Amino acid sequence: MDKLFAQKNLMREDALRKRNNLSLAETQEFSSRINAKLMELGPVLKAKSIMGFASIKNEVDLSWFLEKMKTKGKTILLPRVEENENIVAVEFKGWEYTASGPFGIKEPVGPAFPAEEIDVILVPGLVFDPHGYRLGYGKGYYDRFLSRGKTPTFFCGICYEFQLVENVFPHEGDVVLDWIVTEKSEILINGDFF
Ligand code: ADP
Ligand code: MG
Numbered sequence: 001m002d003k004l005f006a007q008k009n010l011m012r013e014d015a016l017r018k019r020n021n022l023s024l025a026e027t028q029e030f031s032s033r034i035n036a037k038l039m040e041l042g043p044v045l046k047a048k049s050i051m052g053f054a055s056i057k058n059e060v061d062l063s064w065f066l067e068k069m070k071t072k073g074k075t076i077l078l079p080r081v082e083e084n085e086n087i088v089a090v091e092f093k094g095w096e097y098t099a100s101g102p103f104g105i106k107e108p109v110g111p112a113f114p115a116e117e118i119d120v121i122l123v124p125g126l127v128f129d130p131h132g133y134r135l136g137y138g139k140g141y142y143d144r145f146l147s148r149g150k151t152p153t154f155f156c157g158i159c160y161e162f163q164l165v166e167n168v169f170p171h172e173g174d175v176v177l178d179w180i181v182t183e184k185s186e187i188l189i190n191g192d193f194f
Helices: 003-020 024-041 042-046 062-072 140-147
Strands: 047-051 075-081 087-091 098-100 106-108 120-123 155-159 177-182 186-188
Touching: 003 047, 024 062, 024 177, 062 075, 075 106, 075 140, 087 106, 087 140, 120 140
Parallel strands: 047 075, 047 120, 120 155, 155 177
Antiparallel strands: 075 087, 098 106, 177 186
């Protein structure tokens, strides 16, 4: 195992440990602040379609925001992991139309939505840096999904403040985000969407 790989895994483990230690009250408070910030974000207001994620294990809970956006008539999408280990975006029509996926994450049923037609993608992750790079769970799901074309899609990283580090030591396949939101701060990486 090379040194960089080990270092990245330490960062992942550290973030996971801190996240696991959050109380229910903390995850709710932080999530609610993040949901509120997303409601006012320019690219979100303009978006016709928004891809979020269904949270597990103390991840930021976006359900309030996603449901609110749905009632405003926006197309809401959630990721689904396919047999070939790739992510597709599928329309979220309500929690009753979801099934538990490979990691116990709720995934919508139905056809895949064209990735190039998504206006905003909210990207989960374990660790983020101020240059817009992130570490996921180490399987590259989002890198593969997002690198299929940087059409004018706004990539917004979602995490808690303690998941920010100075440098995640990105590699070539890592996709750059345009914006990162935590309960405490917002990081602008690419201003083209405002
Ligand atoms: P994560 O982003 O989940 O933290 P990594 O960035 O380390 O994980 O990627 C894990 C693996 O996923 C890589 O070793 C590589 O095999 C694959 N991968 C990452 N980015 C891409 C990409 N853009 N295209 C294809 N495969 C990729
Ligand atoms: Mg990566």
